[in-house]
Amino acid sequence: MADNRYSMALLLEAPRGFHEDENVIPEITANNFEIKHGLLNLVQNKQFFGHDKEDPHAHIRYFNKITSTMKIPNVPNTSVKLMLFPFSLEGAARIWLEKEPPRSIETWDDLVSKFINKFFPPSKTTNLRNEITRFQQKFVRRFYEAWDRFNDLLRGCPHHGFQNCFNSITFSNALNSI
Known part of the structure; x- marks a missing residue:
């Protein structure tokens, strides 16, 4: 009859082989690569x-x-x-x-x-798309400040999906009349 008793140290030992790389990096064959x-x-x-x-x-x-x-x-x-x-x-x-x-x-x-x-979950994309479409120039901002702020919104969501002509129309509609 086989002895199925294990020592406490063996039972508490960390398992082996569970630390695989999370990324698959293609093999690099170049000499002296570092x-x-x-x-x-x-x-x-x-x-x-x-x-x-x-x-x-x-x-x-x-x-x-x-x-x-x-x-x-x-x-x-x-x-x-x-x-x-x-x-x-x-x-x-x-x-x-x-x-x-x-x-x-x-x-x-x-x-x-x-x-x-x-x-950058979909909810964040939706919120930024809404900010872009509802953009308004603030009264205290100069034209170039509004333009910078609008472009910051576009850069913040590069996958916004809006065409350049839509962006131009949205921005021009948001400008304050003098």
Whole structure:
């Protein structure tokens, strides 16, 4: 008869093999490939925390700008982005990425899509679209201030779906008459 007793230490031991990578990073075959410390610092200097007031689109734009400065022969830029992106997150954003099912992110586009959907939900898009359509120049604002504010709204929701002619009409209708 087999002895099915286990020691307390064995029962309390942490399970093994549950820490798979959340991202699938294509194999890099380039010789002497390494991510430079300076690039890693640039990525970590502007981290995204997942707060309501943070703009995930702006984070992706900044991240793309930083990672586009590094070109390595035989290494796809998307692979570098997949490797570096977790270093650009902190707090709730890092927890979100760590909770993604293993191997659920296979490409840079997958990661961007999941990131934007998490931190820029449809309700936020709806609210910003409503702000754009209801835009009004405030009486204390000069024309260029109103124009800047309107463009900030458009940049804040790059997937607003409005045509440029609609934006022009919305803005001109919102101007105060003198």
